[in-house]
């Protein structure tokens with residue numbers, strides 16, 4: 129069924145993406161609720177929402193003097209039509225490329241770089 133929502137998504141999720149090089153300042157993420165199938169879109173500002181991760185130094189002298197080894201995003205999402213909270217967790221490499229993710233209560237449908 130080609131719904132209004134799908135056409136709306138074509139507008140928001142069109143081919144205007146900045147490409148997959150991980151350098152765009154934001155991500156658009158779409159998740160689907162396990163309970164009711166509602167699509168929830170969110171925008172993630174990498175600068176503000178990604179938490180720097182440091183590998184535990186074997187040598188304490190390196191403590192926090194090295195650059196981040198990766199980034200973590202943890203975000204709770206709530207749809208407009210359903211009361212189920214979805215917990216999104218994403219892991220990024222040092223170049224902010226998405227490496228793994230988990231979604232509690234839903235599943236990840238789409239991730240795009242965004243200006």
Ligand SMILES: [Zn+2]
Nearest residue numbers: 161163164210
């Ligand atoms: Zn739901």
